[in-house]
Amino acid sequence: MEIEKNLENERIVITGGAGFFGSEVASQLSILGAKVVVLDNFSSGKEHYVSNLPNVYIVHGDVRNKELVGKVMKDAGLVIHMAALPFVPDSYYYPQEFFSVNVDGTLNVLLESMKSKSVKKFIHISSSEVYGSAKTIPMNEEHPTLPHSTYAVSKLAADRAVFALHKEHSFPITIIRPFNTYGPRITEPYIIPEIAIQLLDGKSEIILGNVDSARDFTFVGDSARGIILSLLSEEVIGETINLGSNYSVKIKELVNLMAKILDKQITIKTDKSRFRPYDVENLVCDNTKAKQILNWEPKISLEEGLTITLEWISKNKISFKSPFKSWAAAFKS
Numbered sequence: 332m333e334i335e336k337n338l339e340n341e342r343i344v345i346t347g348g349a350g351f352f353g354s355e356v357a358s359q360l361s362i363l364g365a366k367v368v369v370l371d372n373f374s375s376g377k378e379h380y381v382s383n384l385p386n387v388y389i390v391h392g393d394v395r396n397k398e399l400v401g402k403v404m405k406d407a408g409l410v411i412h413m414a415a416l417p418f419v420p421d422s423y424y425y426p427q428e429f430f431s432v433n434v435d436g437t438l439n440v441l442l443e444s445m446k447s448k449s450v451k452k453f454i455h456i457s458s459s460e461v462y463g464s465a466k467t468i469p470m471n472e473e474h475p476t477l478p479h480s481t482y483a484v485s486k487l488a489a490d491r492a493v494f495a496l497h498k499e500h501s502f503p504i505t506i507i508r509p510f511n512t513y514g515p516r517i518t519e520p521y522i523i524p525e526i527a528i529q530l531l532d533g534k535s536e537i538i539l540g541n542v543d544s545a546r547d548f549t550f551v552g553d554s555a556r557g558i559i560l561s562l563l564s565e566e567v568i569g570e571t572i573n574l575g576s577n578y579s580v581k582i583k584e585l586v587n588l589m590a591k592i593l594d595k596q597i598t599i600k601t602d603k604s605r606f607r608p609y610d611v612e613n614l615v616c617d618n619t620k621a622k623q624i625l626n627w628e629p630k631i632s633l634e635e636g637l638t639i640t641l642e643w644i645s646k647n648k649i650s651f652k653s654p655f656k657s658w659a660a661a662f663k664s
Contacts (some may be wrong), residue, residue, distance in 0.1 A: 337563050339364035344407045346394050346440055347414030349376030351518045352456075352509075355555040356411060361386050363559070370394065370403050387473055394436035397443065403659040404440075404447040409562055411454045412440050413488070417459065418519045420607065422482035433485035445502050449492035452503045452568070453493070454561055459510040459547070459575065459614050461487040469617035474506070479609045490571070497569055501647045505567040507558055510575030510616045514551030514636060520544070523637070526586050527644045536598050540605030542583035545613045547575040550636035553629040554576075560625040567624055575616020576629050592638050601608070 341361055344392050346351045348369030353376065362383040368379050372393045383388050392399040392416045404410070415433050422429045437455065444450040462470055463477030478484045481507070492505055497504040513523045522539075529537050557574040562565045580588075583599055590597045621627045631639075 332340060337530070340366060340435040340560075340635045341407045341408050341604050342366045342368065342406060343411065343562070344368045344370060345411045346370045346414060347376065347412075349373060349381075349389070350413065350417075351376075351510055351514075351516050352554065354380035354412075354512065354516050355411040355551045356413070356558055357383055357387055359482040359555050359559055360652045364609055368403060368407070368503075370400070372475050373557065375417075377516070377518065380516050385466070388585040389620045393487035394440050397439055400443045401446065402437055403444045404450060406449050407444070407447060407501065408449060409449055409452050409454070410440065411558060412437060413456045414440070414481070415456075417458075418521075418636055419482045422485070423608070426481040429481055429485045430488070433482070434488045436460075439526065441496060441504075445496070445500060448490065452562065454558060455490065455493045455504060456558065457490050457506050457508040457571070458483065458486045458617065459508050459573070460611065461490060461508065461582050462614070464611045465613040465615055468613070469577055469615045470543055470573070472620055474654060476503055480607075483589050487506060489609055494569075494571060502570045504518055505561050505598075507561060508571060508573050509551055509554045509557075510547040510573065510614055512551050512554045512607055513548055514640050515647075516551075517640075517644065517649055522582060522585070522647065523548075523589075524644060526589055527641055528650070529566050530597070531558065531626065531641070531645055532591060535596065536600050536602050537586055538602050538605075539582065539586070539612055540602060540607065542599055542601060543581055543612075545581045545615070547579045547616045548585075548633055548636070549574060549576050549616075549629050550631035550633075550639075553631055557621060557625060560627050564624060570620075570624065570663060572621050572624065573618055574615050574627070575618050576633070577616055577618055579613055579615040580633065589637055589641065592641060
């Protein structure tokens with residue numbers, strides 16, 4: 332394959348590469364023969380997600396550590412910046428930490444990449460949350476950015492900083508905006524693992540917050556493939572590109588589909604204490620640009636991806652603390 336030839340032996344740094352999403356990118360690049368350096372502080376990422384992958388070297392550290400990041404970027408050819416505080420509800424409680432990691436950390440990684448003189452391309456992983464709730468459907472890259480959470484504001488600030496530095500210094504960057512990515516190697520109590528844990532615990536009454544909100548779900552393997560394809564294209568430089576499926580699913584529809592896969596009869600109970608303040612009601616991707624520039628579109632259907640995810644969760648017992656009390660607290664200690 333051409334993709335294998337182009338990335339074989341390429342030194343690629345992935346910040347946050349031991350996390351749910353990052354570990355899938357690391358895994359795919361490892362299979363392609365790239366020399367992958369994972370920089371992660373393991374606040375949520377798991378070392379065993381990447382430790383057994385061939386051609387992967389792990390560096391323990393924080394993206395805000397300028398000296399360490401500078402050493403990691405030495406001789407790097409490509410950088411995929413994925414490290415972030417990602418869980419929206421945590422941002423309500425730790426807004427300064429979110430800006431520190433998601434904005435200052437991003438600037439640190441980008442500036443050290445620029446200083447390295449060896450980095451040929453910087454891929455910044457953003458989030459569909461920067462758009463806020465859909466004003467037009469589907470949502471393309473020109474959709475207004477109206478973030479609804481401190482997390483989303485911090486991600487948008489990082490996006491704008493990356494783009495501005497690209498323009499000011501002609502440094503080759505690409506901003507990738509994945510919509511809701513799901514799959515194995517879970518690290519956060521996102522909606523799919525939250526539903527899955529309740530279903531697999533044998534509960535017939537599933538307790539959730541806003542089940543009428545809708546999201547565009549893409550399997551993690553597909554999203555990772557889109558990121559890797561962006562490494563190979565010159566057309567992506569200076570561009571922002573959405574990765575998503577082009578349709579959204581209401582949370583209550585998602586619950587029923589997951590129950591169907593597990594052959595369970597359930598009812599849904601709404602708990603208003605779980606509602607997010609200023610919640611995003613609908614996210615639905617327009618992936619036209621990804622198709623045109625990357626020749627990318629999802630291959631895994633929602634039902635197939637959920638089946639894989641449920642199997643993984645059933646084999647890998649996971650649990651989370653009570654809602655909205657997650658691992659960001661580690662940054663307070």
